[in-house]
Amino acid sequence: MAFDIDRFARDSVRVGWEDLDLEVFRTDPLPPESLRTLRYMCDVEYHTVCYLRDMLVTRSRRETEVNAFMTMWNREEFWHGEALAHVLSLHGITVSYDELKAKRVKLGWKDRLAPLKQSVLSNLVGKDFVAVHMIWGAVNEWSASAAYKRLAVLEGHPGLAVLVRRIAAQEARHVAFYATQARTRLTDNARAQKLARLALSTAWRPVGSGIASDDEVTHVMGHLFGGAAGRKEIDAIDRHISKLPGMDGLTIVGDALDARGIAA
Amino acid sequence: MPERGAVTFDVKAYTRTPIDLRPDNLDLSALADLDGPTLAVLDYLWQVEHGVLDLMRDVLVTPTHAESEVTAFLVTWGYEQYWLARSLHEVLTAHGGPSDAGRDSAVGVVLRAWDERARPMLHSVRTNLLGEQVVAGHLAAGWLDTAALALCYRRLGSLVPACTALTEAVLPMKDRHLDFYTAQLRERIGEPAAARHARRAASSWRWPGTRYTGHDAVLPVVETLLADPAARTDVTTVDTRLQQLLDVAPLTAVRSALGRFVR
Ligand SMILES: [Fe+2]
Ligand SMILES: [Fe+2]
Numbered sequence: 228m229a230f231d232i233d234r235f236a237r238d239s240v241r242v243g244w245e246d247l248d249l250e251v252f253r254t255d256p257l258p259p260e261s262l263r264t265l266r267y268m269c270d271v272e273y274h275t276v277c278y279l280r281d282m283l284v285t286r287s288r289r290e291t292e293v294n295a296f297m298t299m300w301n302r303e304e305f306w307h308g309e310a311l312a313h314v315l316s317l318h319g320i321t322v323s324y325d326e327l328k329a330k331r332v333k334l335g336w337k338d339r340l341a342p343l344k345q346s347v348l349s350n351l352v353g354k355d356f357v358a359v360h361m362i363w364g365a366v367n368e369w370s371a372s373a374a375y376k377r378l379a380v381l382e383g384h385p386g387l388a389v390l391v392r393r394i395a396a397q398e399a400r401h402v403a404f405y406a407t408q409a410r411t412r413l414t415d416n417a418r419a420q421k422l423a424r425l426a427l428s429t430a431w432r433p434v435g436s437g438i439a440s441d442d443e444v445t446h447v448m449g450h451l452f453g454g455a456a457g458r459k460e461i462d463a464i465d466r467h468i469s470k471l472p473g474m475d476g477l478t479i480v481g482d483a484l485d486a487r488g489i490a491a
Numbered sequence: 492m493p494e495r496g497a498v499t500f501d502v503k504a505y506t507r508t509p510i511d512l513r514p515d516n517l518d519l520s521a522l523a524d525l526d527g528p529t530l531a532v533l534d535y536l537w538q539v540e541h542g543v544l545d546l547m548r549d550v551l552v553t554p555t556h557a558e559s560e561v562t563a564f565l566v567t568w569g570y571e572q573y574w575l576a577r578s579l580h581e582v583l584t585a586h587g588g589p590s591d592a593g594r595d596s597a598v599g600v601v602l603r604a605w606d607e608r609a610r611p612m613l614h615s616v617r618t619n620l621l622g623e624q625v626v627a628g629h630l631a632a633g634w635l636d637t638a639a640l641a642l643c644y645r646r647l648g649s650l651v652p653a654c655t656a657l658t659e660a661v662l663p664m665k666d667r668h669l670d671f672y673t674a675q676l677r678e679r680i681g682e683p684a685a686a687r688h689a690r691r692a693a694s695s696w697r698w699p700g701t702r703y704t705g706h707d708a709v710l711p712v713v714e715t716l717l718a719d720p721a722a723r724t725d726v727t728t729v730d731t732r733l734q735q736l737l738d739v740a741p742l743t744a745v746r747s748a749l750g751r752f753v754r
Pocket of ligand 1: 303371398
């Protein structure tokens with residue numbers, strides 16, 4: 228699977244919703260559990276810039292083709308946040324710049340020290356650290372893509388389904404980039420494989436765990452991935468991961484659900 | 492440079508209407524046959540404009556990353572910068588490609604290695620201790636970088652008619668970036684700590700692109716664009732605007748930065 232970065236950059240657009248009749252939410256609103264999930268996903272999307280920061284202090288940044296992707300990817304994710312914020316605003320839920328700022332400030336030292344940690348790690352571990360970033364990104368994009376697809380299925384609301392499918396289509400392209408990068412960098416590199424496996428099996432948490440409370444994470448995971456149909460999506464992610472070089476047998480996403488007591 | 496009275500800046504509106512200067516959106520045919528000095532200027536501009544992610548890194552490791560209004564701006568700014576850099580690159584490619592991009596000076600080699608390994612860490616620790624007001628320093632530096640480059644484009648447009656269409660397309664983008672920095676600075680400068688950070692950043696400001704490549708990188712700009720006494724008014728105008736913005740009379744950041752390699 229090759230990934231054409233020039234083409235990705237050329238075709239990258241902000242997700243649009245102007246053509247969708249979202250005003251219908253004013254009379255036919257989404258149920259509270261979906262709004263709670265949307266709010267969580269909105270925060271995760273807006274938080275991408277902090278994840279970008281962590282990448283920029285490691286060596287992945289030095290590679291020019293990666294730069295083009297990062298610029299467009301960062302903007303696409305920002306617009307996912309804007310789209311979800313718009314849906315929430317139609318339900319009287321405001322996501323303002325001030326509020327986002329307050330959340331990031333509240334993260335405090337943990338978040339402030341993140342660049343330091345990343346920087347130290349990447350200096351210690353060197354080039355192989357990029358492979359870790361790429362596989363980490365792949366897992367997160369797979370999760371995002373599955374989350375939007377599940378949301379489209381769970382919420383029969385016609386306006387929302389179209390919007391989240393558009394977002395999911397962009398997430399699928401992000402998956403392609405990260406998975407391609409991860410595969411290339413892990414292939415024939417035992418050290419990078421060991422490092423990536425260690426990082427995923429010990430440090431990986433569901434996307435958003437750093438920014439939302441445990442209760443919120445459990446709600447969203449249960450809402451989207453509880454039950455047989457949800458677990459099928461999660462198993463698919465674990466299968467994708469285990470097919471990457473050196474990741475055989477890993478089931479980190481399923482394990483995370485089990486740890487939270489979310490039944491299949 | 493026209494005086495602009497922006498007090499508020501609508502970041503939401505800005506993110507919705509980026510100025511997209513990708514090669515397909517520009518008529519680059521007028522730039523098919525440029526002379527050496529003009530190409531040297533465009534080469535310099537490309538070198539500076541395409542380093543956007545370096546700048547983003549330096550800003551995001553500081554408490555500024557929590558400023559969601561600033562990061563929303565940066566997302567769109569990065570997009571605009573990316574396509575501008577691609578277009579400049581395309582012009583250079585049509586003339587045999589940009590000059591060797593790896594032409595760091597001896598000092599620059601050391602600085603770049605430092606910037607990529609140690610500086611983000613130390614910078615992150617130091618500014619996190621200094622607190623939220625460091626953002627004013629970033630904004631002042633952003634304003635100056637942008638004003639200096641806008642000055643280059645403006646001079647280039649008036650000196651080289653073939654470049655006028657390009658510079659006319661770029662200048663509104665730069666003006667909008669300046670409006671953002673201006674509005675943000677005005678909002679924050681009442682805070683003494685913010686004012687201090689902004690003034691300090693302005694007085695230690697260096698001409699963009701000199702960190703790694705040394706003063707040689709800016710020679711085309713100085714010789715081709717700013718050597719003419721006619722340029723002096725433009726330089727003074729930028730300094731005056733900055734003085735008004737930061738409320739410091741004796742500060743002549745741009746003239747001083749130029750002075751470092753004019754002599
Ligand atoms: Fe997204
Ligand atoms: Fe994504």
